Amino acid sequence: MRCRRWGIAGVMLLAVTASLPAVALQPDEVLADRQLEARARDISAGLRCLVCQNQSIDDSDAPLARDLRLLVRERLQSGDSDRAVRDFVVSRYGDFVLLKPPFKLDTAILWASPLLVLLAGAVAIVIGRRTRRPPPPPDLSPAEQAKLDAILNEER
Incomplete structure (x- = not known):
């Protein structure tokens, strides 16, 4: 080689x-x-x-x-x-x-574009994380809560 x-x-x-x-x-x-x-x-x-x-x-x-x-x-x-x-x-x-x-009014977009791209990326990340969160688990029904309490009391 x-x-x-x-x-x-x-x-x-x-x-x-x-x-x-x-x-x-x-x-x-x-x-x-x-x-x-x-x-x-x-x-x-x-x-x-x-x-x-x-x-x-x-x-x-x-x-x-x-x-x-x-x-x-x-x-x-x-x-x-x-x-x-x-x-x-x-x-x-x-x-x-x-x-x-x-830096002039005509060239402001040239100077601001890196910051705008960073901000757009941060917004996209925040929105992406919020939409990917799993929904919270549903609350237990009264019957399920009673079963759970019974099981927990048996173990003691």
Whole structure:
């Protein structure tokens, strides 16, 4: 078996490596200026891939993510501030493009949805437990109660 040859350390190394995020950044996208590249990475780490929706544009290899990475770098090279670049992208795609959208009336449902899901689950559990309870046993009739009393008195 291969696992025996690799050993536990090899399997752990493989697990750690597999859990690292994949970076889809292409070599031709990297800026020569290290400061600008660091700023571009910081900005793109906070932007959502509109195709994948669960990855940043840095982690996605979708063509739209590549276009957004190039757009961020182009805007930085033209002298825009980090905030101006984010604002430009948000003005084109809306707050949904941000991995951490700001709390506004428009995005309140995004922020409240985890709490609403938890509350709905709690309500479902409470209702489910109440409906599954067995009905209480019926009361004894006077004749059954007399028999029970007789049996209990005999044992004493």
